Amino acid sequence: MPLEPAHRRFLPAGSALRCAGGFLLLCLLAALGAAEGAEREAAERLSPYFGTKCRYETLHPHLLREPLALGPPQSGFPLPPASCTPLQLNAVIRHGTRFPTGGQIKKLAHLHRLLGQRNGSCAASEALAGWSLWYREDMDGQLAERGRHDMSTLARRLAARFPGLLAPRRRFAFVSSHKARCLNSSDAFRDGLRQALGGQQPPELGNDPTMLGDIKINDTLMRFFDLCEKFVRDVDNNDEAMHEVDAFKVGPEMKKVVERIANNLCLPVDQLNADLVQVAFFTCSFELAIKNISSPWCSIFSEEDALVLEYLNDLKQYWKRAYGYEINSRASCILFQDIFRNLDQAVLESKNSKPISSPVILQFGHAETLQPLLALMGYFKDKEPLKANNYHRHMNRKFRSGRIVPYASNLVFVLYHCDQVQSPKEEYKVQLLLNEKLLEFPWSKKTVISYANLKNRYKDVLQKCHFAEVCNIPQNTTNTVVL
Ligand SMILES: *[C@@H]1O[C@H](CO)[C@@H](O)[C@H](O)[C@H]1NC(C)=O
Numbered sequence: 474m475p476l477e478p479a480h481r482r483f484l485p486a487g488s489a490l491r492c493a494g495g496f497l498l499l500c501l502l503a504a505l506g507a508a509e510g511a512e513r514e515a516a517e518r519l520s521p522y523f524g525t526k527c528r529y530e531t532l533h534p535h536l537l538r539e540p541l542a543l544g545p546p547q548s549g550f551p552l553p554p555a556s557c558t559p560l561q562l563n564a565v566i567r568h569g570t571r572f573p574t575g576g577q578i579k580k581l582a583h584l585h586r587l588l589g590q591r592n593g594s595c596a597a598s599e600a601l602a603g604w605s606l607w608y609r610e611d612m613d614g615q616l617a618e619r620g621r622h623d624m625s626t627l628a629r630r631l632a633a634r635f636p637g638l639l640a641p642r643r644r645f646a647f648v649s650s651h652k653a654r655c656l657n658s659s660d661a662f663r664d665g666l667r668q669a670l671g672g673q674q675p676p677e678l679g680n681d682p683t684m685l686g687d688i689k690i691n692d693t694l695m696r697f698f699d700l701c702e703k704f705v706r707d708v709d710n711n712d713e714a715m716h717e718v719d720a721f722k723v724g725p726e727m728k729k730v731v732e733r734i735a736n737n738l739c740l741p742v743d744q745l746n747a748d749l750v751q752v753a754f755f756t757c758s759f760e761l762a763i764k765n766i767s768s769p770w771c772s773i774f775s776e777e778d779a780l781v782l783e784y785l786n787d788l789k790q791y792w793k794r795a796y797g798y799e800i801n802s803r804a805s806c807i808l809f810q811d812i813f814r815n816l817d818q819a820v821l822e823s824k825n826s827k828p829i830s831s832p833v834i835l836q837f838g839h840a841e842t843l844q845p846l847l848a849l850m851g852y853f854k855d856k857e858p859l860k861a862n863n864y865h866r867h868m869n870r871k872f873r874s875g876r877i878v879p880y881a882s883n884l885v886f887v888l889y890h891c892d893q894v895q896s897p898k899e900e901y902k903v904q905l906l907l908n909e910k911l912l913e914f915p916w917s918k919k920t921v922i923s924y925a926n927l928k929n930r931y932k933d934v935l936q937k938c939h940f941a942e943v944c945n946i947p948q949n950t951t952n953t954v955v956l
Pocket residue numbers: 592593741
């Protein structure tokens with residue numbers, strides 16, 4: 474990936490004074506170096522608050538240095554190989570780092586033009602007016618080159634974690650949303666798998682497409698939210714559904730942020746609003762994720778601003794993709810049930826001493842795929858709903874999208890077959906990994922459960938949630954208004 478030097482426009486305060494004594498050139502160079510460091514810090518200081526636009530490495534900083542390193546050992550993972558063998562791995566994966574959407578690029582272009590009308594001289598505003606807008610509208614949400622790296626390195630780490638499953642001559646099932654960023658992600662993941670397995674692979678199987686399988690597009694599973702009519706009508710296309718988000722945008726916390734940013738940019742405050750400030754913040758996040766640079770857009774934000782903007786992003790996720798409305802998560806039960814259908818089949822095949830027909834299932838979707846699924850399962854639920862007026866009570870909330878669904882986020886179900894002598898009633902066990910970390914079940918601190926118990930815990934969702942019932946709008950009631 475081509476890396477650009479960090480921008481060098483800002484000198485740390487005081488550097489000119491310290492330079493007065495001579496050695497001007499050396500001194501200037503040192504000051505520039507320090508400026509670069511300070512800016513680097515700006516992006517890194519803000520990076521935990523980028524929400525759904527966090528890079529995966531924010532969760533696992535060691536991956537910045539060693540993208541293939543597995544990190545510190547995790548107690549209880551994997552289950553001891555002497556008694557338990559992984560039978561099936563079923564992963565739901567968000568696409569890797571992507572470009573901004575067309576809408577975001579348009580808003581950014583608008584903000585960039587506004588800087589031309591700034592009044593007074595602000596270092597930040599001048600630097601930003603000189604910044605060149607390099608995003609084109611046709612980049613619209615496409616996977617970035619960095620996103621390919623996210624996927625291929627994830628594949629190689631998963632292969633290293635599950636060498637028995639992600640092994641040569643295995644059949645891999647690939648499922649993807651129809652979006653280019655997901656298809657490209659599947660493809661990059663496959664490249665990573667080829668590299669991981671290539672070394673052990675007899676050369677004649679090196680690129681054997683049957684081993685890696687076709688990528689099947691299935692929006693029923695990966696974009697259930699688009700196909701759920703009732704969700705589309707009542708949440709996605711219903712302006713009122715986001716009233717908490719809208720209230721927060723004009724609430725006291727956000728107002729202060731807009732004022733501070735207007736001040737930093739020497740712009741009249743009535744020219745800015747929450748959306749434009751958010752797009753500036755996203756631009757800082759995109760430049761770090763896509764180009765690995767600290768953009769001058771980062772330096773206009775303080776950590777306090779970032780916390781407020783993180784909450785704005787989380788509020789939207791909460792009301793549109795999680796606990797805000799029941800239908801948000803219920804719409805994903807079709808995917809949840811499909812995962813269990815595959816687990817059931819593997820258990821059945823194992824009981825009949827047959828080979829497992831789908832030992833590895835890799836499904837590529839969106840944050841909007843993963844977040845509802847995790848809510849359906851009961852993860853990251855705070856006692857109090859996230860609202861416009863309780864920002865301060867949610868400082869330590871569980872629901873932080875940056876830690877849950879950054880780029881390349883992944884939820885992995887691991888089914889094990891265990892030695893019956895040691896646990897006669899628990900022949901099949903399950904562990905969950907979220908973003909490669911062992912996940913406790915929502916009802917306990919445990920990180921392993923028998924398959925039978927797991928099904929029992931979720932029997933309501935497995936038996937009583939029917940996509941058609943949850944999502945279809947009865948034809949003959951759409952025109953009848955009951956007053
Ligand atoms: C710019 O600032 C000056 C002095 O504060 C003020 O008189 C003028 O009206 C401002 N112009 C705009 C376009 O805001």
